[in-house]
Amino acid sequence: MQGIKRSIDNIPIFPKLVVTFLIITLPLFTLSLVLNDLGKQEVKNQISNSIRMNIHYYFTLLEKELDRIIRTQQEFVNDEDLLQLSNSLSILSDYQRTKAINDVKLRLTTLKDSSAYIKDISVFVNSLNGTVSTSSREETPDDGEEAREIYEATYTGGIPITIWQDRLFLNLTYPSNLKQTKKDAQFIQNIELSVEALTNALKAFPHEGGAVLFSENWTVGNGKYPETSADIRDKLVEPIGQSAAFVKQVKVGNETYIVIYEKSVFLGASLLFYFPENVLLGQLKTYGLWFWLLVASSVIIVVLFSYGIYLLIHRPLQNLIKRFRSVEAGNFSTMLPSSRRDEFGYIFNRFERTVVNLKTLIDELYVQRIRLQQSELKQLQMQITPHFLYNSFYILHRLIKREENEKAELVSKNLGDYFHYITRNGLEEVPVEHEVSHVRSYVEIQNVRFSNRIIVEFETLPEAFHGVMIPRLILQPLVENAYEHGLGEIVTEGRLRIGFEEGTDKLYFSVEDNGEGIADEQLAEMNARLNAEDDGETTGLINIHRRLRLKFGDRGGLEMMRGELGGMKVRIYIPNDIGKGE
Template sequence: MVRMNNFIKVNILILILLVPVLIMYMYSNRTSIGVLEQNIRDSQTTRLAYLYKQLDDNVRQISLMANVLLKDPNVKEFRDADLYGNDMTYDLLKNVQVISQKLNLQSVANTFTNSITIYAPRIQKAIGQYSLVYYDWNDIGTHASPKWQYDRTNGQFVLYAFDPINEHRLVENAGLIAKVGFSSSNIVKLLDNNHSGGEGGTFLYNPADSAAIPSGSAFSIAQDIRNEIRNWQLTDQGYGTIAIGKANYLVNYVKSEELGWYLLDFVPMQDILSPITANRRFFFLFLGIMLCVSVLISYILYQNIRMPIKDLIRGVHQLKKGNYAARIQVKSDNEFTFLFQRFNEMAEEIENLVGKVYAEQIRSREATLKQLQSQINPHFLYNCLAFMKSMAVLDEKQAIIAMSVSLSKYYRYTTRNERQLVTVRAEMELVENYLRIQGLQMKRLSVHVELPEDLLELEIPRLLIQPVVENAIIHGIEPHAEAGQLIIRGEQRDGENYISVEDDGPSLTEVQRLALAKKINLPLTDEIGCGLWNVHQRLRYQFDSNAGLQFDVSSAGGLKVILHWR
């Protein structure tokens, strides 16, 4: 029979208590809010449709009024007044009076308070609703348009009608121009008359220039809503939700076909959620009881499961850090007691085993380091003897003497086996001797060394830098007559140490550098030169697996070999 532990029991109890409550609340809340939002949205849509019809009917009536007046016989007679000469002055004034009366009658026939002006460009006269008015051709030429425009200066919507209608140079070719307009106060009045109360409101919005005409109830919040909907992709009709401060608003909108503006109606979400506020307090009461039970369950869970797991994790971390003397104290008799006892037994076994293996690893490590270092000495000796042979053939006695002195210093340095680690400064003295010999052979050799004092005092294995320098000269500089620059730099950053050796010979491609980096991590074969391979392996043995050689492109143009260790 499978025994259920404390962890399973507690989790089953929490699920039994919380899951039904959570499901019930989510379903009830989503359903209630969804129904209320839909009801509010339907109400907004109905109110907007009514407002839209009223607004567009009034604007359309004013637009038609302008075109009807342009066809009036008296208006056309006014247009042709110059054809009758001065004898028609009385008839002209009488005709102006008739037209003014007609304009006034047409104006009062619309619900919106409006203004009408007839312009006759040929005789440069204009008639208003009461008599002749000032004729301003510059104003007409600048603002005349067959579409409704909004003048923010005086809060007027203005439309121009033309007779005849010409697709090209509409204003210049018109014999008559009718200007109709109405104040934005008409729209404010319309919106206020149709406001249903509450904290919501309605306003008119133009996305082209972000102009807004709010109702009185919407004045304080309309600007904030306008700023939020600037980034909306408005269609002819739609809705959305926006957040202003800590309040959310449900917004419905519809586009006016006549003006091209949008009617927006908004209502705060708190009005939508108010019917379910009363039910919320009962839920919070029930939730408080559940929280108390959950706290009790959590305490049991922490004492019987969480604390033992933390002790076990802490013990594992101690083993990972190398503290094999770590033990876990057994505080209670439960499922973890068996684990703690087995862990303590395992840690004791590991501690004994590591003590035996560690000594063997140290002996093996020292033997490997000495074997790797010994491979460097004959490699360097072969190169030096070959150089001395070349100098003897060329009868270069001074070079042979310099080589002999340098060889004696070199073997005096390498035969001191009392210390396997030396300072970077001591290694650089050996490098300088080697470069001095190479300088005798290659007059074009130029050496630049930049090593900080702190780096010079660090200890590294013997013969670590010289093979890298030798590789740069033999493979990067010597075979190429145009090469001759060698740069040795060092730096310390973020606890890491770097010594780079660069030459100005031909560089390796990225593929070749990756191949070389791969080879120095493989076992030594006849295809791999022992110089760089030995340096890389000795760095890893001496320090850690992250130490070793890195390859990059030199700023001088050749190969850059970097010795890196922590």
């Protein structure tokens, strides 16, 4: 949680303002979108129900009209003239016969004219071996065969509407059970339905959409969206088998269609009405487009408004940040007081007053402290200067007394180099390579003194150390400490290793011996003393550690540990990114 808060704090002000305003307005946008979707769904349902009711109304009218035609057709079973022609033709005079035929034809014509869905009506009378029809075409010998075929088609082409040679008929045969009695029909009446009239009726349905009137054997459509009709029916096979009426959405390709289905048990047929959803929701989608335009405009307004506020806050903040950076760089010069009278003006003026006070405190306290540290540093360096003189003259005296002139010459030369390095200038800092050369002079002198007791391994100074500036006389006391304390009791086979190591962010100078060392408790105590503040006189390792801390702060210092040779290992560390001398 703390990490998330820190990440948020690192984000600039402008994105924060934009996100804040967007978060505030997001619930309003969400609520508007939900209300828009609910309204769109409600309108969609109402329009769908309205269309379904209209389709049901038109389909019911068609069903009632065909029902009326079928009932009128069935009344012909009791028609007196038709019965005379069928049963008493032999006793009728020519006049009676002609009159009966004309009366039948007149009633057929009246029935035909009563409905636009009737294209033609014909009655085949078996006793006449002829057909009475409302059409003006001449009678042919094939009419009787055609009537019988239509009759046969009723058993395979559907009831009450029969399909024969792509034509739709309403068939009436008397008697009706010819298949059982195996007798010839007295008459066969066929009413041919007008496919064109049915098509026009489907085209007259309200709303622009495709309509299909179909059964298992025939189909009549209004010709709209014909390429999708078969696909829609294939996708609705299961719902059609389970329900007599429904409203569904069907996706065909990339287009979504709203489908209204209703089935007529009386007609043995179904009506399918379908239209693209865009036709229904076109205007609603326009409203949706305007909604998203409103959202986009609101976002732009939020961004512009946030940017305006950002400018009001950002400019004075930038001035304040520049002043902070100037102070961080050490520039404490006073700026002119701000002429602003708002909150930022108050902050500017109080900040300048704080800077003035801070500069005063630095002059009074910090500068004094630095001067004290520099004075103490020089004093600590002077404590080291005479330390080696005592033993050096003693060694030289012993060599001269024994008349070991070559060794005395070596000692005197290195002793001269040693003290020349100490006294030649008053520099507080020197390059590492100069300090290492000074240590080599010291080791050469000590090799004469302990030639039979101690073997020294002096590693070559790596290139990375060259030019790095360190406090003067900071390395030699480590070697001196190893001789006096680590190897002081060693009689033979003493080993001393002086090494260098380059770390990721530090440079190390180490001195290690194979002496007996000290106990763990003493080692922990000495490490603790290194970091303890002591205002008294300091010498030895604590002296070195304090000088490094004065120079480098927490990034420099001294540490003690167990070495690989079995004795004590002491090393100092300094930052690896400090500047090199010119």
